Amino acid sequence: MAKRPTITFAKPATPKKGTVVVLMPQDGALSPDAAACDPDGVLSRASKTAGFSGKPGKSVEVLAPGGSALDRLVAVGVGKPAEITEDTWLKAGGAAAAAAGKATEIAIIAQVADAEVSAEAAAALGLGVLLRSYAFDKYKTRKDEDNGKADRGKAARVTVHCADPAAAKKAFARLEAIGDGVMTARDLVNEPANVLGPQEFADRARELRSLGVEVEILTEKELGKLGMRALLAVGQGSARPPRVAVMRWNGGKARQKPVAFIGKGVVFDTGGISIKPAGGMEDMKGDMAGAATVVGLMQALAGRSAKVNAVGIIGLVENMPDGLAQRPGDIVTSMSGQTIEVINTDAEGRLVLADLLWYCNDRFAPQFMVNLATLTGAILVALGNAHAGLFSNDDELAERLTAAGRATAEKVWRMPLGSEYDKLIDSKFADMKNVGGRHAGAITAAQFLQRFVKDTPWAHLDVAGTAMASPSSEVNRSWGSGYGVRLLDRLVADHYEG
Ligand code: BES
Ligand code: MN
Ligand code: ZN
Numbered sequence: 001m002a003k004r005p006t007i008t009f010a011k012p013a014t015p016k017k018g019t020v021v022v023l024m025p026q027d028g029a030l031s032p033d034a035a036a037c038d039p040d041g042v043l044s045r046a047s048k049t050a051g052f053s054g055k056p057g058k059s060v061e062v063l064a065p066g067g068s069a070l071d072r073l074v075a076v077g078v079g080k081p082a083e084i085t086e087d088t089w090l091k092a093g094g095a096a097a098a099a100a101g102k103a104t105e106i107a108i109i110a111q112v113a114d115a116e117v118s119a120e121a122a123a124a125l126g127l128g129v130l131l132r133s134y135a136f137d138k139y140k141t142r143k144d145e146d147n148g149k150a151d152r153g154k155a156a157r158v159t160v161h162c163a164d165p166a167a168a169k170k171a172f173a174r175l176e177a178i179g180d181g182v183m184t185a186r187d188l189v190n191e192p193a194n195v196l197g198p199q200e201f202a203d204r205a206r207e208l209r210s211l212g213v214e215v216e217i218l219t220e221k222e223l224g225k226l227g228m229r230a231l232l233a234v235g236q237g238s239a240r241p242p243r244v245a246v247m248r249w250n251g252g253k254a255r256q257k258p259v260a261f262i263g264k265g266v267v268f269d270t271g272g273i274s275i276k277p278a279g280g281m282e283d284m285k286g287d288m289a290g291a292a293t294v295v296g297l298m299q300a301l302a303g304r305s306a307k308v309n310a311v312g313i314i315g316l317v318e319n320m321p322d323g324l325a326q327r328p329g330d331i332v333t334s335m336s337g338q339t340i341e342v343i344n345t346d347a348e349g350r351l352v353l354a355d356l357l358w359y360c361n362d363r364f365a366p367q368f369m370v371n372l373a374t375l376t377g378a379i380l381v382a383l384g385n386a387h388a389g390l391f392s393n394d395d396e397l398a399e400r401l402t403a404a405g406r407a408t409a410e411k412v413w414r415m416p417l418g419s420e421y422d423k424l425i426d427s428k429f430a431d432m433k434n435v436g437g438r439h440a441g442a443i444t445a446a447q448f449l450q451r452f453v454k455d456t457p458w459a460h461l462d463v464a465g466t467a468m469a470s471p472s473s474e475v476n477r478s479w480g481s482g483y484g485v486r487l488l489d490r491l492v493a494d495h496y497e498g
Helices: 032-036 042-050 086-100 119-133 165-190 198-211 220-226 229-235 281-286 289-303 349-364 378-383 395-408 419-425 441-450 485-495
Strands: 006-010 019-025 059-063 072-079 105-109 157-161 214-218 243-250 259-269 309-319 331-333 339-341 368-373 388-392 412-414 458-462
Touching (some): 006 119, 042 059, 042 072, 059 086, 086 395, 119 157, 165 198, 165 485, 220 229, 229 349, 259 281, 259 289, 289 485, 368 395, 378 388, 388 441, 441 458
Parallel strands (some): 019 105, 105 157, 368 458
Antiparallel strands (some): 214 243, 243 309, 388 458
16 A cells, blocks of 8 residues: 555644645635745746646646745645535645655645635545545555555655644544545455455455444355345355355444445456456456445444444355356346346346345345445446446435535436336246346346335445546546445435434
């Protein structure tokens, strides 16, 4: 891992050494403290030369600025003041971390024009720095410039200068817990499948015990007793047996029904006997991203002592072709009692989730269930990388998720469900088949899941386009993005706490 920066908050000041980052409103002026760091006005000359006008996401930097003893002076654009949102601060923090590069002493002047930013905004700048600084470089053994290994001798120390440092510190403690959850999810997604099999993944989930999360690990034998034959069928071609981890955070009132999050954790998806083509198959180490997000989310909720009862359930299996693997045409009986004809062994995620959704509903009677899964290539065709596909049987839950998506910039886009699609997965030989033909692939996958949720409010997030291999952003340079941790933390915080 790249060395994690330490982030502290301090009173407004005009630092005389190290790297200083100031915020620039679009077509606006520097704040008084920012201007005091630039007595010779080199920043405004550099801005003119570079054509920098303070647009969000843009920045300009001056090395060894004349008139001061600073190493570098950076201006980060925050756009038009009236249009600034929480996401602006996150992205500005990310841009600040990027522009500061390998500097180890970094000060951020948290003022825009003549106004101090709020404590929440200062904290969000800090989270942006943290998220942007993440790098998965544990397998890089050489620290030369070109191989992507962060070669900082020391971790950076970032000081955010703001009006109310005590309040910012408090706000940041909460955001840092969320950031830690995001980074756990990224770590899990980036880790290769030889290192992270079902058991190793379960061990990582078990580590949440140190935060007060109850963690149970169900073995293959126990899953058999429960009747999870659909989930087990997916893993039967792998030498590494399946596990299910059940995580419980009890931060709410004793009798409050839990909220539930369920994740697809296919540690590697070869497709099984319906094997995938070789090109790009390495990406299927990320087919456990839904489960990774659930672990990261549980960590975030526990880390910030959320006042909610939450359950996280993840199904950890490996989909391999083998003499024992399931075949196309096999019929399995799911925990619900419903039978499934397995037409394509590469449509395995839904088999895993079918049993987990049923089990979750049965055991916990939750207020709602949200599942996350890198479920279909078809959702990438429909939505690309910019939105996760949202499918839901409940308008209120769908609207709340959509709002949380806007607030966190982890966006979702609602897709339809309906009986016309549902009938596409009726089977000649069993209650249903696991694929629905060439068209509407993301929707028929969701219809399949819906057959296992009864009337409980439920939402399915197809994160195949957003959780891995999505384009890098101001707050993420990692292949595994950690998508969904901030989204679902926000859903809980806005509607289900207290
Ligand atoms: N894990 C894949 C979906 C996927 C594709 C995730 C690309 C991330 C990136 C899933 O198990 C799968 O193979 N789905 C098939 C379903 C098909 C056989 C009906 C697909 O999308 O092709
Ligand atoms: Mn598959
Ligand atoms: Zn898969």
